[in-house]
Amino acid sequence: MRLPAWLAQHLAALRALVALTIVLGLAYPLLMVAVARVPGLAGNADGSLIGRRGSALIGQSFTDAQGNPLKQYFQSRPSAAGAGYDPEATSASNLGPENVKLLNQVCRRSKAVGELEGVDGSRPFCTRGGAGAVLAVYPGHAVSINETCPATPFVREYQGRPVRCAKEGEDYSAAMMTPIRGGAPDHPAVPADAVTASGSGLDPHISVAYANLQVPRVAKARGMSPERVRGLVEAHTDGRTLGFMGAPAVNVLELNLALDRS
Template sequence: MNFLSRMPSWVGHHVAAIRMVVVLTLLLGLAYPLAMTAVAQVPGLHHRAQGSQLTGADGKKAGSELIGQSFLDKKGRPIPYYFQARPSNAGDGYDGSASAAGNLGPESTVDVLPTKGGPDSGAQSLLTQVCSRSKAVADLEHVDGSRPFCTHDGVGAVLGVFRADGTSGRATRVISLNQACPAKPFRTSYEGVAVECAKPGADYSKAVTTPVRGNAPAHPKVPANAVTASASGLDPQISTAYAKLQTPRIARERGMSEAAVRDLVDEYTDGRGLGVLGEPAVNVVMLNAALDRAHPVKGA
């Protein structure tokens, strides 16, 4: 009779468990990672295994080809000689540790207006975010930024209508909910009642929320992806339409022909997934890096 057979059964169970831990540690903690590391060195896979690192014009690492970047100056203004990316809700923008969407839906149309002396008070609705971004892009690209349900000053065109019978009956008072006093309301009257600007902190909860479409075109000049963030907040791509809108500015700022800019845009445009999924998209991060290499801006 050997030693193991004379041991209590519980000792045998522990010995077997220890053996299994040692085997799995060697297999999954050592052999498997080493095998995957070796596979990652195969030509064609090495670049992706290293995080698809992007090389800047100075030859140094400049982020990842898979994660977007903000091309803004220290004051948060768009740098005119760069293609601008789509908005991001990930942290302060494209923060890989805070990937997230805005979590606001189509019912988000009324702002919480900031109160005097409260710089961090207030919150923009999704509608106002879209409207303000559209105006900012239009100002940068010198195009018409109007879009349905937006005011000329870049907030949601939403009225709060007080009615004689609560939710029905004649209008008795009308407030432009997203235009804080002393702003001039986007409409002078509604159903024969003068429209008032909104007073921050006032209670308009009994008013009927009434978005006003206005006369903006059904297909705005500023594309949707220029004014809305992606679900992850990290996407480095924009639509070809948004790239086309920015092309004249880039050509002007970098002293290039528009044809040369379009050629670079085409080079960094990805087709549909599997040939049928989604729409073609332009990788802004790679495109801007290519512009810096081929057509650097003096003094930048």
Template sequence: MRPPSWLAQHLAAGRALLVCTVLLGLAYPLAMVGIGRLPGLAARADGSPVTVADRTVGSRLIGQSFTDPDGSPIPRYFQSRPSAAGDGYDPTSTSASNLGPEDVVDTIAGGPAESTRSLLTRVCARSKAVGEFDDVDGRRPYCTPDGVGAVLAVFRRDGLTGPATRVVSVNQAAPGTPFLASYEGVPVELATPGHDYRAEGGVITPVRGDAPARPAVPADAVTASGSGLDPDISPGYADIQVERVARERGADPAALRRLVREHTTGRALGFIGAPAVNVLELNLALDREFPVRTPDDQAG
């Protein structure tokens, strides 16, 4: 006697489920674990850890910050790029800021803790800080000298057209001085917390300023990677840090540039991606060849 069609279908589905569970839930994972234990692959499967004197100090694949207990960058070390993963390079919270190039207006509330900085202001503040830290020109287009986005809300007589009647520097609040005294003959005001000048009819107008078209501070020094875990920086960012690190370690800048070149990897397959410098490996090489003066400032 043949079983009912519905029962035959359920039995076939059960057999398919069992086969898929064995193959994909057991056999495949165990095969991948076994392959990961092969010589030459085990370290990568374990996360490419970096060890010094039997102590794991980091991973070649995950960046880390080289800062003191107060969060300030340690001058003796090359610094990594910013991270938007958790509190910084948190593998359990990998993420980007999800802010785009049109995010140029800060949300100014009653206090700093309640305010939200735009992507433009974050870039401007980081560039200013890197410029001061590494003694290079930290100016960028569309940034004010005090490190916020140089953005105006321009109110015009006829809405989008006509002469300007009121101008507000939307990312600068009192006390302070507007980055422009006037715009189209109209005095520039400071922003008042809690106001949405775009909703009030202001035309958002970024102002380029007199910064060089090619900033001295490279893009990877002021923006986080998509994952927030990037362990590398560009050779350009490493280069502007050489003089500072050499000065702090009493080393020859030429010797440090040689060290940077030794830890620079080229494009994958010769054309994919860009040259990169692994910051952890570079700083460990620094400690070996140009030891720091204090024992509490070791990389990792």
């Protein structure tokens, strides 16, 4: 007996639904799970977890309840992902290289890292107080926009114009914004990755230079020799990707766990 056209169409749709459910809803996911269990891939599939301490692929902070760096641990690079290293809010700050807010962040972080590590935290276009050295220049005067009154501006004059402190709530958008390089060294003691977030905000690595900068502090806090701590840094330094891409980097979580085991 020939089925009505409408019923035949519904049965065909039902058969397609069952077939696709079996293939795409069961067979394919099970195949992917099986592939993920292949030796060498299982760790990445599980998130590269290191015990209950975190993932080797996602950075984390090593601070106390007030957000102060724990001196016995190596510090990660800053994060712009949510409240910090949030995989559900991975992102960069989206601030351009000439953005005053970004410059202030960099200057403030550089000063703080310098104080923590006992080195000169100054860098170009930053004031000694850890603010962006930016002037709002007018025909007859200039304003240090990141130094609010009654602060004393980092320079007294600019090209013959007296420099004033900024007034709270004042609009300086009509002025010519001019960054001032200052006398900071061309190569600051504080590396760039210590003061800037990665593109994802989740980077678990720091540069070898930033790790070596932290060695004396960590060694002193743990009562270890700098040579021993530096040896652990070298042991947890990953080489260039495929041997030529990027730069060697240190996995902070793995390094800190190795310190705890020492």
